[in-house]
Amino acid sequence: MIIILKPHASKEEAQQLLRQIEAKGLKPLYMPGVERTVLGALGDERVLQSLHLESHPLVDEVKPILSAYKLVSRELYPIDTRVKIGRHAVGGDGFTVIAGPCAVESQAQLDRIADYLTAHPVAAIRGGAFKPRTSPYSFQGLGEEGLKILKTTSERSGLPTVSEVVDASDAELMARYVDCLQIGARNMQNFRLLEAVGKLDIPVLLKRGMCATIEELLLAAEYIVNAGNPKVILCERGIRTYETATRNTLDLNAVAYLKRKTHLPVLVDPSHGTGIRELVIPLTRAAAAVGADGIIVETHTNPAEALSDGHQNLDPQQFDDLMSSLKPFVEAAGRSLK
Template identity: 65%
Template sequence: MIIVLKPEATEVEAKEILAQIESVNLKPLYMPGTERIVLGALGDERILNNLNIGAHPMVENVKPILSTYKQVSRELQSHDTQVQFGDVTIGGGSFAIIAGPCAVENREQIFKSAELVKKYGAVGLRGGAFKPRTSPYSFQGLEEEGLQLLQEASKEYGLPCVTEIIDPAHVEMLEQYVDAFQIGARNMQNFKLLKAVGQSHKPAILKRGMSATIEELLLAAEYIYNEGNQNVIICERGIRTFEKATRNTLDLNAVAYIKTKSHLPVIVDPSHGTGIRELVGPMAKAAVACGADGVIVEAHYNPQVALSDGAQSLDEAHFAKLMNEIKPFIQAAGKVVA
């Protein structure tokens, strides 16, 4: 339920109502605005109705939250959430470009790739240390050694870094090395992992599952948010369809739709969404046009020797072209480069 207080309501009166909500084991939410205070109550609405909150002299109106995803919905919060990723703000009128290799392979590779993406204006560094691969014989990542190398490159080039987390037990370890977690498509509905990341305060980039609906994606975000971590970034990375020409079908209408239904920032991964190097640039520009708050792309100083995803990784020429050509699209969308 959403409880809108009258303009003259004070913080003390708001806390009295929140205490009533908590007394019947419902989850209270406190959302002070510029003009008035809005409260929320999550749980069995029949119990809330018995409290007769609407009769309180400082309550203007009470209305139900109709969407299944309560806290990440625009019904509960109309203004856009901004998430701080290192010293970079994602959301709120800026457009962030995060880039780097699929996986951290060795010191030379991650440092050269970080130098490359920094040179052309990326504001964040990506790189996987733990790699969930379809084949057990594929490169699985350097694990903690990879985290150490990623952190060193991040500090050397002044780029906040993000890596994929695949195990709830890794939260504490990863917190020491990275500025944000990435929850990959395969783990979008790993509910123990979502809860564990939700108990951290590190930003979480949540990727859409390969066959997930938009509602399932937003409910996965709700899991993280419900545990107390409000630093959630949605990532559209393409879904599996009958089309075989590209690795996935990049569902850009999902970006525009999510922006109308949720206050969370949304970024796009055109590398996984297409799987083809030459398509990354056009789809990144399309992501700007449909309202995305940023892109996360794969870039490697020498994709020909990459241990994973070389075919979709941008080399220096392609990355420079992308960074040059995307700027007019960002400006036309009324945003600024983060």
């Protein structure tokens, strides 16, 4: 429920209403604006109705939140949210580029990649220390050693880090090493993991599940925000369809739809979305054109020798081509590379 107070309502009076809402076992929200103060009340609708807020002398209007997801909805927060990874803000008028290898393989490997990333306006370096793989015989990551490598590279290069957390028990450990936790497609509806990262004060990059609807993605984000962490970035990374020409079908219309429905920033992953490195550049341009807040792409000094997903990693020259050709598309969309 959204409660719009009358213009003369004071902060103290608003706090009194919030206490009444909380006393009923509901979740109160306080959203002061320039002209009006808006309150929110989340919980059992029958309890909400028992408050009879429509007749309260300080209340101008009461509106229900119609969407199943409340906290991440534009109905409640119409202004775009910006989420900081290190000193970089994702969202707003900037276009964010996060890049790096699928997996952290060694200190030398990650440092070499960071060297050419820092020659461009790249916001953060990504790299998996724990790798959830379809086959038990595939490279599973270096674990905590990989996290230490990420930390060292970050300190050396100045780039904040993004890495995937695959188990709730690892969340606090990873938060000590990296600047942003990624939740991958396979874990989008791992609700225990969502609640675990929701209790941490760290940005979370939440990828859409390969068979998930847009509403399911938003409800997964709702779990994190409801647990106490508003620093959520959504990521469209392609969905599984009957098409077999590409690894996944990159659902760019979902990006435009998400920008209408949620205040959270939305990134696109054209690497996993296609699984074909030659398609990464054109689909990155398309992502900028459709309104994405940025991209997360995979790049490697030698994709042929990569221990994970080498076929979709860009080599250094291809990454240079990506960045040089991206600027006009970003500017045409009214943004700037930051």
